[in-house]
Amino acid sequence: MSRILLSSVAAIAVLASAQSAAAQTEIQWWHAMGGKLGEAVNAMTDEFNKSQKDYKVVPVYKGSYSDTLTAAIAAFRAKQGPDIVQVFEVGTATMMAAKGAVYPVYQLMADENEPFDPNAFIGPVYGYYSTTDGKLLSMPFNSSTPVFYWNKELFKKAGLDPEKPPKTWEDVGTYAKKLVDSGAKCGLTAEWQTWILLENYGAWHNLPFATKQNGFGGLDTQLVFNDQPRVKLINMLADWTKDKRFVYGGREGKPTALMTSGDCGMELASSGTASTLFAALKAENVGIAMMPYSPEVKAQPQNSIIGGATLWTLRGRPKAEYKGVAKFLSFVSSPAVAAKWHQDTGYVPITLAAAKLTEESGFYKTHPGRDIAVKELTLNPPTENSKGLRLGNFVQIRDVEDQELEAVWAGKKDAKSALDEAVKRGNELLRKFESANE
């Protein structure tokens, strides 16, 4: 009896799924959001799938950002690519150059008659992913920006006011000295050093990172980040490493281990790192403030630039699927969905409406400091130097910068020769990219 019941249930289930598969158009979305972020992605697609009957978005976790991009490229070349792929910001130039492979968002939205308002987005978020004449290429999704964190307990121990973060780099030096003198193992550390110390330091002080509007103006761009202010900054930090006022903790997100272990009193890190620090040190012991600046370079900070990833639409799928892709991208950027994503993950809200909605809900009152990232991004209207970066072979250029900076931290090179070398080697990579894509 139970056997018959079971098999008939199974048969019905098969029938039902076959029917829904026939009625629904499936949309493949490959992403790089693991762990808690992956759960947030699944919750988002579930909500979309329940909200309508025609399309079913299937999120597939593909590993790291590089893994996801490599998988999507391999699949596209085999004509098996996904509809949507999440690509990190340094892959933007690679995606843009692949003209036959990507379906720009502005064009997709126009082709599918999906309402779309460029002014709804936060300036530096929109600017990073649009053409020089303001057309959006990929849908902003998870964006972050560097902020300043400090450990309030260590501040107290060092006799510093735990509610008063340093404002300038000079202050940071003084604070770091006090922290180290009070027995802290490390004053300051910084994750994603190339993104924060070279790229964002430039935008924050309105200095160009590369010619041709940081690469937005053409493939024949040249790196110029070996300027006097950045040489001075790196030299200063190299000097600080001698007495642990600054401690280098590795590439990408690795230095955060120095902060969560309670070794470091201060850290420059992605706004997305907040939840990790809160979990390790307790929310009331962690402060979030704007990045420090150098008043001698610029009297007031400009605005910060973003990191993170966006959603690119790939070509080569059946026409019917693109209608669903357009609807889904609208859904992702709608105020309520974007606000929920921002609050759940710590990434910045991508639209002004989502920021306003979060503000009105009282979220920032219960989560102090979570609005700092948006404030930094919208501090001033972005300039050519603070709109973002558009460089080919950017992953390798960052590797080169990492290598040269590590030579400085190990005491093998001074800042000037390291940055000069990084610019020279980086320019060779840019020329190679130019040659492959002209």
Next chain:
Amino acid sequence: MEKRVTFNERWLPYLLVAPQMAITLVFFFWPSGQMIWQSVLLEDAFGGRTKFVWFENFKSLFADPTYFDSVRLTIVFSALVAALGLAVSLLLAVMADRVIRGSSFYKAILVWPYAVAPAVAGVLWGFLFNPSVGIVNWLLHGVGIDFNYVVNGNQALLLVVFAAVWAQVSYNFLFFLAGLQSIPKSLIEAAAIDGAGPTRRFWDIVFPLLAPTGFFLLVINTLYALVGTFGVVASLTQGGPGQATNILVYKVYNDGFRGQDLGGSSAQSVILMLLMILLTFIQFRFIERRVHY
């Protein structure tokens, strides 16, 4: 008289080797051919624009001084991994061979690390030596040594060598132990009766008789050091700090898969493959001659 197997059917031997040939063709010759073809192309990541550039990828590789740094590093690294891996495992095998009580326990313990993938070995060693939470670091700090593989390149290289050797010692140990156990006891006993001490017996009898095993392991370990150590480097240092651990095989991966530079990465693969063929050839040509089977 030479032993020969004769088949009644002419096609049978071909049929029997066919599966092996098919596997070699599909998994070696075909991808290698693709790699060689890719190494003379310049194309964007999605394959939209492909340009035939002759040896441009090789030229730019040879014009890059950091590439030769990587070659030099790879030679030092491989020599260290192979030499240390063979020496340590030979020592362990000789000692395990002499143990009478509980020998299977020791053997099991020594073989166990082989069950750990190189990538996992990298993560384990990374935890032990982590500058902020590593237990070994904490102990070293206690005796006044500041070990920080994240900043110090030489220490990073040392750590990667140790992790790579640790992951390979078990394999070598197994072969050495089997080699030792196949040496006739009567030979050693005869030498002992003639008055040869343990050291003399090892160098004059055991070592020469182990030479075939040792030679086989030398070839395998060199190849392991060149390509098999990828997992250790990828999980432990990602080639850094600076370029202190950026060995050729990691550079191939990094430029190809992270950097999407397929042409340049393929050119590096071609050179790495030639290097491996050359090394194996040299080993067979010059070292195997001195080995008596």
